[in-house]
Amino acid sequence: MVHEVLAAVLRVRSATVQVLLWRRALEPHLGRWSLPGGRLRIDEDVETSIRRQLAEKVDVRKLSHVEQLAVFSAPDRVPGPRVVATAFLGVVPTDVDPDVPEDTAWHSVDNLPRTAFDHRDIVLRARDRLRAKLSYTTIGSALAPASFTISQLRDIYSAALGYPVSATNLQRVLSRRGVLEPTGEIAPPGRSGGRPAALYAFTCNGVHVTDAFAVLKPPTRARQRRT
Amino acid sequence: MVHEVLAAVLRVRSATVQVLLWRRALEPHLGRWSLPGGRLRIDEDVETSIRRQLAEKVDVRKLSHVEQLAVFSAPDRVPGPRVVATAFLGVVPTDVDPDVPEDTAWHSVDNLPRTAFDHRDIVLRARDRLRAKLSYTTIGSALAPASFTISQLRDIYSAALGYPVSATNLQRVLSRRGVLEPTGEIAPPGRSGGRPAALYAFTCNGVHVTDAFAVLKPPTRARQRRT
DNA sequence: GCACGTTTTCGATCCTAAGTCGAAAACTTC
DNA sequence: GAAGTTTTCGACTTAGGATCGAAAACGTGC
Numbered sequence: 001m002v003h004e005v006l007a008a009v010l011r012v013r014s015a016t017v018q019v020l021l022w023r024r025a026l027e028p029h030l031g032r033w034s035l036p037g038g039r040l041r042i043d044e045d046v047e048t049s050i051r052r053q054l055a056e057k058v059d060v061r062k063l064s065h066v067e068q069l070a071v072f073s074a075p076d077r078v079p080g081p082r083v084v085a086t087a088f089l090g091v092v093p094t095d096v097d098p099d100v101p102e103d104t105a106w107h108s109v110d111n112l113p114r115t116a117f118d119h120r121d122i123v124l125r126a127r128d129r130l131r132a133k134l135s136y137t138t139i140g141s142a143l144a145p146a147s148f149t150i151s152q153l154r155d156i157y158s159a160a161l162g163y164p165v166s167a168t169n170l171q172r173v174l175s176r177r178g179v180l181e182p183t184g185e186i187a188p189p190g191r192s193g194g195r196p197a198a199l200y201a202f203t204c205n206g207v208h209v210t211d212a213f214a215v216l217k218p219p220t221r222a223r224q225r226r227t
Numbered sequence: 228m229v230h231e232v233l234a235a236v237l238r239v240r241s242a243t244v245q246v247l248l249w250r251r252a253l254e255p256h257l258g259r260w261s262l263p264g265g266r267l268r269i270d271e272d273v274e275t276s277i278r279r280q281l282a283e284k285v286d287v288r289k290l291s292h293v294e295q296l297a298v299f300s301a302p303d304r305v306p307g308p309r310v311v312a313t314a315f316l317g318v319v320p321t322d323v324d325p326d327v328p329e330d331t332a333w334h335s336v337d338n339l340p341r342t343a344f345d346h347r348d349i350v351l352r353a354r355d356r357l358r359a360k361l362s363y364t365t366i367g368s369a370l371a372p373a374s375f376t377i378s379q380l381r382d383i384y385s386a387a388l389g390y391p392v393s394a395t396n397l398q399r400v401l402s403r404r405g406v407l408e409p410t411g412e413i414a415p416p417g418r419s420g421g422r423p424a425a426l427y428a429f430t431c432n433g434v435h436v437t438d439a440f441a442v443l444k445p446p447t448r449a450r451q452r453r454t
Numbered sequence: 455g456c457a458c459g460t461t462t463t464c465g466a467t468c469c470t471a472a473g474t475c476g477a478a479a480a481c482t483t484c
Numbered sequence: 485g486a487a488g489t490t491t492t493c494g495a496c497t498t499a500g501g502a503t504c505g506a507a508a509a510c511g512t513g514c
Contacts, residue, residue: 001267003228003311040228042309045300068297071313073272082269084230086298135441136363151491163445168493169473173442176471193482194490215362215400215440215501216384216392378462395464396502403500420511421461442472 002083005050006037006072006119008126009063009090012143013106015159017130019123020058020092021115022104028079029116033107035123037085046086054090058100065091065142065207069126077118089126094156095145131161137209138179141202149187149197171200179204229310232277233264233299233346235353236290236317239370240333242386244357246350247285247319248342249331255306256343260334262350264312273313281317285327292318292369292434296353304345316353321383322372358388363440365406368429376414376424398427406431 009020021033038053040046051066069087077083092098100106107113109127112120133139134157143156154167174180185199236247248260265280267273278293296314304310319325327333334340336354339347360366361384370383381394401407412426 001228001230001269003230040300040311042228043302045302046298046311070295071273071298073267073313075270075272084267084273086300132436132441135443149491157443161443161445165443166473167491168475170443171492173472189481190490191482192489193480194488195480195492197491209359216388216397217502376462393502394462395504398463400501416510417461418511419460420509421459422463422509424462444473 002081003040003046004037004083004085005040005046005053005088006035006085006122007050007054007066007088007090008035008069008123009054009058009092010109010126010130011092011106012094012156012159015155016108016110017127017160018106019109019112019126020100020104021107021113021119022058022101024116025103032114032116033112033119034116035087035119036104040086047088050086050088050090058098058104062092062096062098063090064093065089065139067207069122069129072118072122074118085122087122087125089129091130091139091142093145094143133207134160137207138202138204139207140174141179141204142207144202147183147185147199147201149199151197153200177210179210229308230267230273231264231310231312232267232273232280232315233262233312233349234277234281234293234315234317235262235296235350236281236285236319237336237353237357238319238333239321239383239386242382243335243337244354244387245333246336246339246353247327247331248334248340248346249285249328251343252330259341259343260339260346261343262314262346263331267313274315277313277315277317285325285331289319289323289325290317291320292316292366294434296349296356299345299349301345312349314349314352316356318357318366318369320372321370360434361387364434364436365429365431366434367401368406368431369434371429374410374412374426374428376426378424380427404437406437 011018020036022036024030024032024034036054036058037050040049044052047066054063067089069089072085072087075082109123112123130139140153140157143160144153150167150171154165154170157165157170171180179202180200181203183199183201187197187199189196238245247263249263251257251259251261263281263285264277267276271279274293281290294316296316299312299314302309304312336350339350342350357366367380367384370387371380377394377398381392381397384392384397398407406429407427408430410426410428414424414426416423
């Protein structure tokens, strides 16, 4: 049984969430758009494999985040011999613009072209995962550049979530969680003036779940009553 | 490449979280405890497969919940030919006690016996997933019986989370979310007296994420400012 | 029958943290 | 210097979880 790895690599650009797709040059589904990936080799685990294939095929070496999404295993998901796929969610920061080959391009996830196989399902699943994780993890740090103004960060969050976000609230929520800190630098004001914005950066390296997002927390003052 | 499906089936019993394991009768790792599961057949997807194998092997037909956990794919995770595993989290309510074969038994996840391969990692991952999901989904309905008192539910949550939970708070949190409702019936008081408890039931069928657990919510009054 | 222990239930209060608003600050261009 | 822009910050409101204690409803023992 063949096992393949696929990745929905997402980024935020021009106020939309985009996914990296490449146009199939072979049957079946010639001309349709599909996710990068390929066969799992015998000597690598799935995460190593997807990182290798992304680096080889589409020149995305500096993904800011990669995580498992789900296994897609419907027997007829691709024509011909059985192929089980492990799908990944990948994230690229807004400021990097990796060179991509001729046959690949970024597409808005809200306006996908004709996709191959079950890849549309995978893309939408990846988008939903990203949105959900913005609430309770530091995955925003994978979307944002190394340093940014609060307005820029608000635009990223707004685009990823699909609705307007308050800059004031965003700053307070992230600051309270201790994942945001000012760099001390100041960004030059825009062409139309306005107060120069302070630059911020995420304090965390990597994406992790924020503690204290959970409900039904453990008791604060350890009363050792028998429940 | 061989693909197998495995399940960490969890339940709460005697104030602990337990997992269903069976004792290997073959080499390698003869005598160690391992997760139920087996090979993926050519004509079934992974979820169909794990449900079939659980029903066949350990007589667990009425799982209250099943979900994908992760893919385990280290090249050397099992000796011999390569085997990639899709791991599942399964849940059984506290009140049912399925017949299990001779060579299987429930073990506390906090005190696991000698386990085979990477199955210990899978069990611990399943436990963590269960704990996290108690916060923001209705997975508690999969742990609990069809009807229960608040005290019983508190004991289930306390055991699953590993720390004492307030019955008052638990009831209010679940009620506010609209997933808990009184059945109208009354449970008989215990041997030592006490006010008889009202019986409750979950209003939801199946496990789903509670909306309104998210932070950075969409604006309530749709101000259409250009953000 | 009545005091006592037990368990459940419910209201009241506290507190943390998110959502909202508006004014002040700091720049631009005209 | 006046007007327009954008950022920043404090103050307030609101929501919802955490905690406490009293009242309710039962049994038991004297």
